[in-house]
Amino acid sequence: MNLESLKPQVSAILQHSEHTRTEKLQNLCEFLKEKVSYYNWVGFYFKNGDKRELILGPYAGAETDHTVIPFGKGICGQVAESNQNFVVPDVSAQDNYIACSITVKSEIVVPLFVNNENIGQIDIDSHELDPFTAQDERFLEFVNQEVAQLF
Template sequence: MTFEALKPQVETIISTTSKTVDERLLSICELLENQIDYYNWVGFYFKNGDKNELKLGPYVGAPTDHTIIPFGKGICGQVAVSNENFVVPDVSAQDNYIACSITVKAEIVIPIFVNGENIGQIDIDSNTPDPFTSEDERFLEFVCKKVAEILS
């Protein structure tokens, strides 16, 4: 399924006010993981209160021990500091990478902004080497903008 075909489905999930925010976030994770072959782990991390760390939110995929990530540590922690997208074509080439699974080959992390503040991110792991393109980035930016609407 193309990214353009997924956008209305994301919008439908976001606008389903009968579900909690976490239920809607989980539905987005499930949609992306089910519809995009090379998305093998999809989850959200959010700033943990006033602490300089991220806390794991809804996700689908293999369980992870990384429920709390300090700012600056790993790809997610770096995005929390840089406020910029981070695409990693080969995780084995990254010095500051937190390995969640030996099967993960690539990762993409896109920040979520509410009122100009980086409040979290979507994190996607892939078991396929170098699968992410600028189309993935643009689509995930769209997803993050939609998610921000229900977090503000």
Template sequence: MLSELRPQVLSILNTNAEVSVRLQEICNLLQENISYYDWVGFYFKNGNKEELKLGPYAGEPTDHTIIPFGKGICGQVALSNENFVVPDVQAQDNYIACSINVKAEIVVPLFVNGENIGQIDIDSNTPDPFNSEDEDFLEFVNKEVAKIL
């Protein structure tokens, strides 16, 4: 299923639309086509500050528009530069709840020229839905997104 979306991701990113519009379309595509991707969004490093700022997203509105480095799953990925798959958010001490419905989360860092400049964040209302195929797919998405940033 995920591999079938790769050509659509490339098609969206290869248009001449504004970057923010293309990122929004990626969020919409993933959220609408992957049943367990209930919230899909991009966070980006906020200038020189040690924090992330919410970019385009699809799903329920969130109050978490700014996330300090080290706080929550996203903030931890900003420091670790590594994928973080959380099968059960309740089992995480350093978790920022966006919705009581969220059961699992996956965050994959976004690198431009070797620098972690942001990430894609997926929340799922399904317990433990993510696997290595999700990680591979989201790494692919971020590699392609990096080319337009």
């Protein structure tokens, strides 16, 4: 999969003037899930005001019970504190992992910055072991730079 080729479509989805921010993010999640075979769940979590927790935003994939995640808990909660990308090649090897589904084998989480503040993250689960590369990280950083313009 050439992720670079998806960049113009990502930008077009987020620049669609007739859609709300939530609709744009929902469309983006669905697009990424559809276009990248190993992106089996794609969603956004956002910082909940001044609270040290994340709340689930738009997503595409199986329903999740994890609608609120405390900072420090699971991969998403760790990224909320570290402000660093987190790639998990095998979720079964992670001590601080919140299991969403037995089908999830790996995860990548990339923080979303607006004015140098971490306001959330994109979270992607895969049913494959170790599918995420540096190319995925750079692509998702690009996606979040584009998303940041909505805020």
